[in-house]
Amino acid sequence: MLRADAVRKSFGDHEVLKGISLEVADGEVVCLIGASGSGKSTLLRCLNLLEQVDDGDVWLDEQEITDPRVDADAVRREIGIVFQAYNLFPHLSVLDNITLGPIKARGVAKNEAVAAAHVLLERVGLAEKAKAYPDALSGGQQQRVALVRAIAMRPRLLLLDEITSALDPMLVGEVLDVIRELRRDGMTIVMATHEMTFAREISDRIVFMADGLVEEVGPPEQIFTAPRSPRTAEFLARHRA
Amino acid sequence: MTPSARQLDRERLRRRRSLTRGAVAALSTVVVLGVVALVVVRSPGWDRVQATYFNRNDALAALPDVASAFLLNIRLFLVAEVLILVVGLAVAIVRVIPSPALAPLKVIAVLYADIFRGTPTLLIVLLVGFGVPALNLTGMPTSLFWLGVVALTLSYGAYVAEVIRAGILSIHPTQWASGRALGLTYGQTMRHIVLPQAIRRVAPPLLNDFVSLQKDTALLSTIGLVEALRAANVISSRDFVFTPLVVAAVFFIVATIPLARFTDYLTVRSLRRENGL
Ligand SMILES: Nc1ncnc2c1ncn2[C@@H]1O[C@H](COP(=O)(O)OP(=O)(O)O)[C@@H](O)[C@H]1O
Numbered sequence A: 001m002l003r004a005d006a007v008r009k010s011f012g013d014h015e016v017l018k019g020i021s022l023e024v025a026d027g028e029v030v031c032l033i034g035a036s037g038s039g040k041s042t043l044l045r046c047l048n049l050l051e052q053v054d055d056g057d058v059w060l061d062e063q064e065i066t067d068p069r070v071d072a073d074a075v076r077r078e079i080g081i082v083f084q085a086y087n088l089f090p091h092l093s094v095l096d097n098i099t100l101g102p103i104k105a106r107g108v109a110k111n112e113a114v115a116a117a118h119v120l121l122e123r124v125g126l127a128e129k130a131k132a133y134p135d136a137l138s139g140g141q142q143q144r145v146a147l148v149r150a151i152a153m154r155p156r157l158l159l160l161d162e163i164t165s166a167l168d169p170m171l172v173g174e175v176l177d178v179i180r181e182l183r184r185d186g187m188t189i190v191m192a193t194h195e196m197t198f199a200r201e202i203s204d205r206i207v208f209m210a211d212g213l214v215e216e217v218g219p220p221e222q223i224f225t226a227p228r229s230p231r232t233a234e235f236l237a238r239h240r241a
Numbered sequence B: 001m002t003p004s005a006r007q008l009d010r011e012r013l014r015r016r017r018s019l020t021r022g023a024v025a026a027l028s029t030v031v032v033l034g035v036v037a038l039v040v041v042r043s044p045g046w047d048r049v050q051a052t053y054f055n056r057n058d059a060l061a062a063l064p065d066v067a068s069a070f071l072l073n074i075r076l077f078l079v080a081e082v083l084i085l086v087v088g089l090a091v092a093i094v095r096v097i098p099s100p101a102l103a104p105l106k107v108i109a110v111l112y113a114d115i116f117r118g119t120p121t122l123l124i125v126l127l128v129g130f131g132v133p134a135l136n137l138t139g140m141p142t143s144l145f146w147l148g149v150v151a152l153t154l155s156y157g158a159y160v161a162e163v164i165r166a167g168i169l170s171i172h173p174t175q176w177a178s179g180r181a182l183g184l185t186y187g188q189t190m191r192h193i194v195l196p197q198a199i200r201r202v203a204p205p206l207l208n209d210f211v212s213l214q215k216d217t218a219l220l221s222t223i224g225l226v227e228a229l230r231a232a233n234v235i236s237s238r239d240f241v242f243t244p245l246v247v248a249a250v251f252f253i254v255a256t257i258p259l260a261r262f263t264d265y266l267t268v269r270s271l272r273r274e275n276g277l
């Protein structure tokens, strides 16, 4: 489904990604963990072309999306992303937030987009919030709407960048529930997270990043119980409650 | 559910307190304004001032002429406001778009904003009003009305462009990223996501510029447009009275009040919204 090969990215003199390689299979859930500043967000932004990679390449199925001749807007329609905060458009209602992409970028008919949005809102328990504006929602509700908005584009791949980090601990659960449900539906997900317990529960594989490199990759049980790299062990020791 | 006795009690207290506050505000306003009025009216020179500036008969005599001339001011600022928004938006957008193909346009936009914000509006009015017709170019407007509108648009377009640009730049970068991540193009993201938020955010300063513009239509009297100030001036120098000028002033004030109140309303509303009230 997705393959990144020796991806490099610098901001000025600062090399943030130093040759990242990563493969994600169809329907797989991969969690990126690692210290703050290790390059998780930058990698996710490179994967859906919000940042241009300097070297290396990224493949989505049979297409090399890092080829400069590729239509980046078309690629982004296939890859959803949800950020830590400021996802929703504050001047649009929940419903308009969700239907804007399908209508404007996918050319879906308005009534179809609206109907689909209602179905999705129903599923995340926000049916009655369709007319509300983002400012009137709790942080957890906002992130659930952001997830719905990404899903409404019917992406092949979903990228999540610490989408619960800015939330009150009380509200984290309701957002994680939605991710569990997406996984059950077979959605392919790459997510950066600090929720170690959740990462262990939900992922097929864990990718531990350090200093712009993949330090270790493995199934969650192995990573959490028998990390091969001392840096992984050290990181986990600090981040386990 | 019926409110509890305690709740009713609180509501009664709050109501009483807000009534008291209202009464205090009204009373103190009346007293202060009353004292000011008394001091002015009882000053030794008041009779003469009243005869020159606040003469009822002079005011009534000047009213029809000034009023019909003020219609011209209204037409001027309504047309100019639309054009200013168009110019301001275009210049602001050219300045923020990252496309290298627009480099020459960007240079022009920067020069335009710098030059026309730095030049006194009166000078622009004089240069456009007398200079453009002197060029004898074909296709240039020759009617004073359009020359006046062009001058005001050039001057205020530069201010408004900067205000709108500041609004665009104040939108959180994640809003851009979220739009592009949905597969929207740069233009779609600008139009559906960034601009609506930016314009809302800068509406108060924008309206403030328009208040100022409405007054500055009076500058067009210098190139011979018979607008309210000019009409008042004609009467006042013919009859050696100043009341017509005060009448003109009242028209300008009254015309700006709706915008000023609307600006207040928007400011309060955006404050409320940002504070989640
Ligand atoms: N747009 C940018 N310009 C310059 N430096 C950046 C930019 N984005 C990220 N960085 C830098 O890249 C490094 C990695 O950041 P990031 O990818 O956000 O890490 P993480 O998400 O793992 O915390 C940090 O040192 C950060 O300062």
Ligand SMILES: [Mg+2]
Residues within 6 Å of the ligand: A040, A041, A042, A161, A162, A192
């Ligand atoms: Mg990050």
